[in-house]
Amino acid sequence: MSSELETAANPARLRRVVIEPLSRVEGHGKVSILLDSNDHVRQVRLHIVEFRGFEKFIQGRPYWEIPVMVQRLCGICPVSHHLAAAKALDQVVGADRLTPTADKIRRLMHYGQILQSHALHFFHLSSPDLLFGFDSDVARRNIVGVAAEYPDIAKQGVLLRRFGQEVISVTAGKRVHGTGAIPGGVNKSVTRAERDELLKDVYQIIAWCRAAVQLARRLHLSNAGLYNSFGAFRSSLMSLVAPDGGMDLYHGTLRARDNTGKIIFDKVDYSRYWDYLTEEVKPWSYMKFPYIRSLGADAGWYKVGPLARVQNCDYIPTPFAEAERREFVDFGGGQLVHATLAYHWARMIELLFAAESIKELLHDDDILGDELAVTGEYRERGVGVIEAPRGTLIHHYRVNEDGQAVRANLIVSTTHNNQAMNEAIRHVAKRYLNGRKLTEGLLNHIEVAIRAFDPCLSCATHALGKMPFHVELIDAGGQCIDTLIKSSHERCP
Amino acid sequence: MSLSPAAATGMAPVLLIGIGNPSRGDDAIGPLAIERLEALGLPATELLTDYQLQVEHALDLIGRRVVVFIDAAASGTVPFSFKPVIPAANSSAITHALSPAAVLETFQRVSEAPLPDAFILAVRGYVFELGATLTCTAAANLDAALQMLISRLSAAYGGETGYGN
Numbered sequence: 001m002s003s004e005l006e007t008a009a010n011p012a013r014l015r016r017v018v019i020e021p022l023s024r025v026e027g028h029g030k031v032s033i034l035l036d037s038n039d040h041v042r043q044v045r046l047h048i049v050e051f052r053g054f055e056k057f058i059q060g061r062p063y064w065e066i067p068v069m070v071q072r073l074c075g076i077c078p079v080s081h082h083l084a085a086a087k088a089l090d091q092v093v094g095a096d097r098l099t100p101t102a103d104k105i106r107r108l109m110h111y112g113q114i115l116q117s118h119a120l121h122f123f124h125l126s127s128p129d130l131l132f133g134f135d136s137d138v139a140r141r142n143i144v145g146v147a148a149e150y151p152d153i154a155k156q157g158v159l160l161r162r163f164g165q166e167v168i169s170v171t172a173g174k175r176v177h178g179t180g181a182i183p184g185g186v187n188k189s190v191t192r193a194e195r196d197e198l199l200k201d202v203y204q205i206i207a208w209c210r211a212a213v214q215l216a217r218r219l220h221l222s223n224a225g226l227y228n229s230f231g232a233f234r235s236s237l238m239s240l241v242a243p244d245g246g247m248d249l250y251h252g253t254l255r256a257r258d259n260t261g262k263i264i265f266d267k268v269d270y271s272r273y274w275d276y277l278t279e280e281v282k283p284w285s286y287m288k289f290p291y292i293r294s295l296g297a298d299a300g301w302y303k304v305g306p307l308a309r310v311q312n313c314d315y316i317p318t319p320f321a322e323a324e325r326r327e328f329v330d331f332g333g334g335q336l337v338h339a340t341l342a343y344h345w346a347r348m349i350e351l352l353f354a355a356e357s358i359k360e361l362l363h364d365d366d367i368l369g370d371e372l373a374v375t376g377e378y379r380e381r382g383v384g385v386i387e388a389p390r391g392t393l394i395h396h397y398r399v400n401e402d403g404q405a406v407r408a409n410l411i412v413s414t415t416h417n418n419q420a421m422n423e424a425i426r427h428v429a430k431r432y433l434n435g436r437k438l439t440e441g442l443l444n445h446i447e448v449a450i451r452a453f454d455p456c457l458s459c460a461t462h463a464l465g466k467m468p469f470h471v472e473l474i475d476a477g478g479q480c481i482d483t484l485i486k487s488s489h490e491r492c493p
Numbered sequence: 494m495s496l497s498p499a500a501a502t503g504m505a506p507v508l509l510i511g512i513g514n515p516s517r518g519d520d521a522i523g524p525l526a527i528e529r530l531e532a533l534g535l536p537a538t539e540l541l542t543d544y545q546l547q548v549e550h551a552l553d554l555i556g557r558r559v560v561v562f563i564d565a566a567a568s569g570t571v572p573f574s575f576k577p578v579i580p581a582a583n584s585s586a587i588t589h590a591l592s593p594a595a596v597l598e599t600f601q602r603v604s605e606a607p608l609p610d611a612f613i614l615a616v617r618g619y620v621f622e623l624g625a626t627l628t629c630t631a632a633a634n635l636d637a638a639l640q641m642l643i644s645r646l647s648a649a650y651g652g653e654t655g656y657g658n
Contacts, residue, residue: 072514072623120548151603154602177542
């Protein structure tokens with residue numbers, strides 16, 4: 001299934017285009033495109049720098065500090081790392097079954113994170129492209145343009161995000177750097193006052209989420225030709241599902257389907273994920289390429305995240321989201337939907353699922369309980385898996401008999417989607433860039449494909465001094481013949 | 494939850510936001526500044542810290558008289574610069590973080606409340622690797638920056654906020 005555009009036959013004789021949002025510290029994405037003398041695309045690669053130095057960062061630390069420390073890996077989804085680490089360390093402290101209070105408070109925290117992350121992605125990162133068009137006027141194609149023309153959408157995006165953060169604050173203790181999940185459970189329950197405060201807003205939140213699904217669906221259906229074909233490719237998919245096959249983003253077993261929907265594996269205990277998944281290293285990329293072991297590297301890569309999850313589960317256990325899932329499945333007409341832009345529609349279905357799940361958990365008195373944590377027999381290994389906003393997140397730790405971390409392995413969602421994102425941009429480059437003079441609008445098509453996956457660029461720090469988005473066209477001799485600076489649209493001859 | 498100016502009732506007129514990751518060397522300047530300011534018990538002031546700025550920080554600006562974004566700077570003036578900031582759209586295409594100017598822009602678009610006076614206190618940092626500690630030079634830069642900040646806030650807003658009392 002690997003694309004023929006991964007490696008060109010004679011790269012030294014081709015022109016190179018680099019799309020690079022340069023970042024001061026680390027963690028940046030870069031797209032390189034090689035063109036021949038007729039402007040035909042010969043090679044396309046997405047390079048993303050993965051987390052670096054994490055093992056060293058946690059080595060020697062006591063295991064109970066890890067759920068707090070790992071939040072410093074990622075500024076955009078610290079709660080996902082917090083919970084994945086806590087789940088791994090549940091195994092270390094022998095907490096095979098959490099109390100109902102701990103389980104439900106963690107779920108509440110997780111769905112707060114899903115809600116705020118999905119809202120940010122759709123309303124603020126992707127809606128400008130989707131509402132105005134991929135090559136519309138760049139001066140308007142941003143959230144300011146959306147706010148001017150669709151003021152309610154911009155406001156709802158902000159308020160949905162804030163509500164998700166309030167849920168996190170109530171369950172984790174703080175909006176950021178929370179400490180709610182600990183090995184074996186949680187360290188605080190929810191008070192009645194906190195619960196009642198959230199309940200005041202949750203029905204409005206659900207209404208906005210329902211409208212958001214309708215908007216994403218309408219955008220897809222109103223231009224189905226484009227949405228179905230843009231960056232579309234067939235692949236396997238993988239996610240956690242509940243024991244009964246329902247959608248569960250907090251806990252479950254691993255299930256994978258091939259590109260026709262046939263089950264590859266199911267009910268897999270994630271604590272031995274390496275029996276089913278392995279990773280390939282490619283010389284041109286810092287980030288590894290995971291694949292399903294039984295299928296091999298060429299055929300075994302897969303996608304994760306909303307588009308995978310909505311189609312991998314048998315049903316969604318909340319009524320409004322389940323109705324929307326059925327609409328989505330019907331749209332596929334008995335086939336899996338592989339359209340890259342369908343990630344947005346699927347993401348909004350999950351947004352609604354998260355909002356409904358929050359409502360149900362808020363009505364459950366278990367979250368007010370005081371049995372917060374359990375322990376059992378100490379073990380020296382723990383694996384935690386969670387469905388983070390962007391997809392499956394694996395945390396794997398080894399600790400010694402003194403309770404110090406000696407080894408860590410993380411496979412983040414963006415790594416799982418590495419090959420899939422490369423495939424998407426190759427399809428887009430071939431379809432839209434071949435033989436054409438490059439413009440900002442055309443290059444934005446590449447970004448639109450990447451944004452659908454919402455990759456995490458290890459963006460744990462954002463001090464002042466970042467460079468603007470930068471595109472360079474370099475000839476075979478290494479000379480810069482064209483530059484596009486996104487912030488000001490400057491071009492140099 | 495509300496975006497209306499009425500939501501500002503009872504808000505402290507001064508907001509100081511420290512931005513950065515405490516585990517990335519000099520990127521800790523923002524959160525450390527907030528820790529130090531917390532110990533001073535400043536009047537009429539709310540202190541916030543976060544890894545990075547996002548759209549929801551626009552809501553934190555409602556009802557403020559003045560807001561200062563305190564962040565590490567990878568380049569520029571030593572030991573720090575203190576400059577006003579005005580609303581402007583984010584220029585980056587795929588980043589998950591906003592600039593202070595973009596937070597102000599979002600605020601203007603989603604709220605009818607008056608825009609606060611806004612400043613960036615950019616403290617020069619040097620090392621930003623995961624697991625690194627604050628450098629001595631950055632610590633000294635932070636000392637100088639905080640001294641200036643307190644005195645500026647006192648002089649400019651002392652009467653309204655109780656600074657300097």
